[in-house]
Amino acid sequence: xxxxxxxxxxxxxxxxxxxxxxxxxxxxxxxxxxxxxxxxxxxxxxxxxxxxxxxxxxxxxxxxxxxxxxxxxxxxxxxxxxxxxxxxxxxxxxxxxxxxxxxxxxxxxxxxxxx
Amino acid sequence: xxxxxxxxxxxxxxxxxxxxxxxxxxxxxxxxxxxxxxxxxxxxxxxxxxxxxxxxxxxxxxxxxxxxxxxxxxxxxxxxxxxxxxxxxxxxxxxxxxxxxxxxxxxxxxxxxxxx
Numbered sequence: 001x002x003x004x005x006x007x008x009x010x011x012x013x014x015x016x017x018x019x020x021x022x023x024x025x026x027x028x029x030x031x032x033x034x035x036x037x038x039x040x041x042x043x044x045x046x047x048x049x050x051x052x053x054x055x056x057x058x059x060x061x062x063x064x065x066x067x068x069x070x071x072x073x074x075x076x077x078x079x080x081x082x083x084x085x086x087x088x089x090x091x092x093x094x095x096x097x098x099x100x101x102x103x104x105x106x107x108x109x110x111x112x113x114x115x
Numbered sequence: 116x117x118x119x120x121x122x123x124x125x126x127x128x129x130x131x132x133x134x135x136x137x138x139x140x141x142x143x144x145x146x147x148x149x150x151x152x153x154x155x156x157x158x159x160x161x162x163x164x165x166x167x168x169x170x171x172x173x174x175x176x177x178x179x180x181x182x183x184x185x186x187x188x189x190x191x192x193x194x195x196x197x198x199x200x201x202x203x204x205x206x207x208x209x210x211x212x213x214x215x216x217x218x219x220x221x222x223x224x225x226x227x228x229x230x231x
Binding site: 003004031033035041042044045048055056059091093095101103104106107108 | 166216218
């Protein structure tokens with residue numbers, strides 16, 4: 001079974017540019033999550049999809065961040081326009097339904113650097 | 116709202132020695148508890164979880180953790196560590212019930228370094 005994959009692994013952009021991160025969850029996982037770790041800080045929740053619907057987006061920092069999950073498969077997280085404070089590692093995770101919903105499987109992350 | 120505190124940012128230890136990584140949480144509601152590990156250049160991997168039942172939870176790679184409700188702690192232990200256990204370890208909680216059942220709240224992480 002393939003794990004959670006994320007693309008790109010690294011991205012370096014200038015302030016004001018747009019970046020789109022992609023996450024492919026484990027096949028069959030209805031739940032998909034985005035987290036972010038800013039350097040020196042703890043990993044923080046951004047949002048949670050159940051299939052294509054946003055279950056919880058309480059962690060999205062502002063309206064420069066847009067997450068989508070069309071068709072309930074892969075997800076994208078777009079940052080537009082990027083600011084310096086958006087730099088960090090963005091993790092995606094997925095989980096099954098039912099009692100296994102609490103077992104979140106994480107991808108390797110995308111390291112975003114905004115200069 | 117809940118919060119998680121990992122009391123040690125770095126823990127150095129010699130190979131084959133025991134180790135304990137400490138985690139305390141605060142929450143006004145019931146929580147589920149987790150430990151994750153991140154090896155260099157990899158994603159987070161679930162080590163173990165406590166949802167209910169026995170307060171002593173065994174996980175992968177010989178790790179175990181004990182849930183102590185009165186002390187609101189969930190410390191991670193291993194009786195004998197290996198070089199390969201060198202990694203960053205994260206304690207996390209989820210609000211049990213409600214619509215935020217997928218929202219992991221993490222501690223700051225503890226870097227475990229095992230020396231030969």
